[in-house]
Amino acid sequence: MARSITYREALNEALAQEMERDESVIVMGEDNAGGAGSPGEQDAWGGVLGVTKGLYHRFPGRVLDTPISESAFIGAAIGAATAGLRPVAELMFVDFMGVCFDQIYNQAAKFRYMFGGKAVTPVVIRTMYGAGLRAAAQHSQCLYPLFTHIPGLKVVLPATPYDAKGLLIQAIRDNDPVMFFEHKALYDLAGPVPEESYALPFGEANVVREGGDVTIVTLGRMVHTSLSAAEELGRDGVQCEVIDLRTTSPLDEDTVLESVEGTGRLVVVDESHPRCSMATDISALVARKAFGALQAPIGMVTAPHTPVPFSNALEDIYIPDAQRVVNAVKTVTGWSR
Amino acid sequence: MIDDRIVPVTMPKWGLSMRLGKITAWVVAEGDEVRVGDDLADIETEKITGTLEAADAGTVRRLIAQVGEDVPVSGTIALIAPAQVGDDVLDAAVAEARAVIDAGVPDDAGGVPEVETVDVGGRKISYAGAGADGDVILLVHGYGGDRNSWLFLQEPLAAKYRVYALDLPGHGTSAKDVGDGALDVLADAVGGVLDALGAARAHLVGHSIGGAVALAVAVRDPGRIASLTLIAPAGFGAEINAGYLRGFADAQTRRELKPVVSQLFADESLVTRQLVDDLLAYKRLDGVDEALHALLGMLLDGDAQRPDSAAALAATGGAVPVTVVWGRADRIIPAAQAEAVAGAVRRLVDRAGHMPHMERPGEVQAVIEETIARARLRLRPAMEATPPARGRGLDARRTGIGGHRGWPRRRSGLPVSPPSDQHVLVH
Numbered sequence: 001m002a003r004s005i006t007y008r009e010a011l012n013e014a015l016a017q018e019m020e021r022d023e024s025v026i027v028m029g030e031d032n033a034g035g036a037g038s039p040g041e042q043d044a045w046g047g048v049l050g051v052t053k054g055l056y057h058r059f060p061g062r063v064l065d066t067p068i069s070e071s072a073f074i075g076a077a078i079g080a081a082t083a084g085l086r087p088v089a090e091l092m093f094v095d096f097m098g099v100c101f102d103q104i105y106n107q108a109a110k111f112r113y114m115f116g117g118k119a120v121t122p123v124v125i126r127t128m129y130g131a132g133l134r135a136a137a138q139h140s141q142c143l144y145p146l147f148t149h150i151p152g153l154k155v156v157l158p159a160t161p162y163d164a165k166g167l168l169i170q171a172i173r174d175n176d177p178v179m180f181f182e183h184k185a186l187y188d189l190a191g192p193v194p195e196e197s198y199a200l201p202f203g204e205a206n207v208v209r210e211g212g213d214v215t216i217v218t219l220g221r222m223v224h225t226s227l228s229a230a231e232e233l234g235r236d237g238v239q240c241e242v243i244d245l246r247t248t249s250p251l252d253e254d255t256v257l258e259s260v261e262g263t264g265r266l267v268v269v270d271e272s273h274p275r276c277s278m279a280t281d282i283s284a285l286v287a288r289k290a291f292g293a294l295q296a297p298i299g300m301v302t303a304p305h306t307p308v309p310f311s312n313a314l315e316d317i318y319i320p321d322a323q324r325v326v327n328a329v330k331t332v333t334g335w336s337r
Numbered sequence: 338m339i340d341d342r343i344v345p346v347t348m349p350k351w352g353l354s355m356r357l358g359k360i361t362a363w364v365v366a367e368g369d370e371v372r373v374g375d376d377l378a379d380i381e382t383e384k385i386t387g388t389l390e391a392a393d394a395g396t397v398r399r400l401i402a403q404v405g406e407d408v409p410v411s412g413t414i415a416l417i418a419p420a421q422v423g424d425d426v427l428d429a430a431v432a433e434a435r436a437v438i439d440a441g442v443p444d445d446a447g448g449v450p451e452v453e454t455v456d457v458g459g460r461k462i463s464y465a466g467a468g469a470d471g472d473v474i475l476l477v478h479g480y481g482g483d484r485n486s487w488l489f490l491q492e493p494l495a496a497k498y499r500v501y502a503l504d505l506p507g508h509g510t511s512a513k514d515v516g517d518g519a520l521d522v523l524a525d526a527v528g529g530v531l532d533a534l535g536a537a538r539a540h541l542v543g544h545s546i547g548g549a550v551a552l553a554v555a556v557r558d559p560g561r562i563a564s565l566t567l568i569a570p571a572g573f574g575a576e577i578n579a580g581y582l583r584g585f586a587d588a589q590t591r592r593e594l595k596p597v598v599s600q601l602f603a604d605e606s607l608v609t610r611q612l613v614d615d616l617l618a619y620k621r622l623d624g625v626d627e628a629l630h631a632l633l634g635m636l637l638d639g640d641a642q643r644p645d646s647a648a649a650l651a652a653t654g655g656a657v658p659v660t661v662v663w664g665r666a667d668r669i670i671p672a673a674q675a676e677a678v679a680g681a682v683r684r685l686v687d688r689a690g691h692m693p694h695m696e697r698p699g700e701v702q703a704v705i706e707e708t709i710a711r712a713r714l715r716l717r718p719a720m721e722a723t724p725p726a727r728g729r730g731l732d733a734r735r736t737g738i739g740g741h742r743g744w745p746r747r748r749s750g751l752p753v754s755p756p757s758d759q760h761v762l763v764h
Binding site: 198 | 405510513589590591592610618621622623624
């Protein structure tokens, strides 16, 4: 049995092991070291929620604090990747993408294509997403569908400590730009993680629970919400198959389609907004490619089409919970013509 | 128990790290008559799903553990008792058992041995053991396996012996570097663990390539090896399922791996998603891909087996008692190769493939105990030997650490003969 560590520790270990293995790996971002220029305060933070803590002293000169200018340091990381380094840049909140989006979608995502396959851009942009931290509308969004939309980017959303380590190692070794999404509510989640290094391939969904009645396709934090719902439904005799997509680009279509062909019913659970989201994308996929298997309309559980509220009470009901997943599954299983 | 006539059915301990089990389905109902070996319940652990069999006959009077509920190892999950035992007595026993289940696993629950490591030629080798007294048994897994392959055997054997299992180089949590993949690299690791244990003599149990490794260790120092139990050992003939070996080494995804691994078992339903996921997690560790491919070079000469275990066995000069065990439904190395294990007692196991120690652990345990008994009585005429526990080692089960009772799969009707120095081919 592997030892148990947190999601945060798993990410830290992945960074440390890759920095140990490959000296071209560097880490950069706001407060990644923690208080640059103030001796004695060095490494106080290790990033806003402590993921890079301890790396500054272990890897001198390879953990860089940057100015509060995402356009500058995300651009610098992408440029460094084209020039031979493997930078892991931390975009503190994905909500800040607005000021560095050109560097990501118009530059990093295009180099391999526009230079005829001769350029590689092995950059990882780690970023926090999701509601639940009372951080209001500009620090709580789930913007992964925007990146999934863009060819040339890989988009990764680990749900467990095991996946966090293996997917981050793969992201660092990958020669394409990777958007790596960490849900802020998952950092303290503990689970078994091997001490050794390992890479998990992209485009391989994880069937986290098997069941024959309904397929629940989900990702990120919602994997745990869906599992709670599946547990409750299981006690009522409804067996849910829960699929964690793990990466939205590339997308493991086969695992989703094979499951729905077995169950005939689909509920997609996505913390993002309901329009142009993973929920609509997976629904469209199944409607196009597994229509004949469907025995009921597809269910979607998402956040509402509003900004994330700052009010505690409103934020709590904004985030999809297990009860909403249970209700959606019951609607789908109870449906008749 | 409150009344001697009540026989508790307890949560078994499948594997050294198991602390909890969950009943996924009861096969029996209250009031059913059961015979020894009848299926009682399907049980799920973190690692594996198995079927618990009755270790005692009688009437099932109470089912205590609910389906889906976590039960600590050795917690009482049902009661078998004759009709004469009154309801009030049974209810008191249920209340006692219920309190144990509700208390859960204590935080300081012992019984999980620390994984130890030893440096052998610059490689970290992991091993774990259980059992305080008695002869030392070292379990040596096969290609792509690890020390957890013995989860159904190690704990019950530990009731009588000091039982250790190691991770060969390239496997489990041992160093992944296997050099050129030579058999000697693996044999060095086994020797290193024996040294670390301070074992002047030990019984070796080797599965598949682990059998060839055990033989290589015996050739080096026959006086150190008290007995050899070889389970579907490599190297006793040319034929082998090379497609399996290459398929296992090359598989990158669950889809690729599952049909390959299914060939290991007679009953393919044993290949659960968890089993495939665990193997995939192992295969994805840095260095494992290189190790598995390096070992292929040692295992295969074209599509034929490269190791010559028959020659190795001859080189031991008959100094070591040998038993060979083979699943009749082995699709990796044909069971007919048991014939080539000269001078060995032979046991063929029905309804088992290449992993009889997982599919029919009770029978394999009985064979190991019988081999050890034979080694102890080696200087006495065979006819004077005391027969060991028949069948599936029920005595060991009753006294097992952690109240281990019952095996994970259906009991076989295969009779196991008393020990003999003659070469016995059962069936």
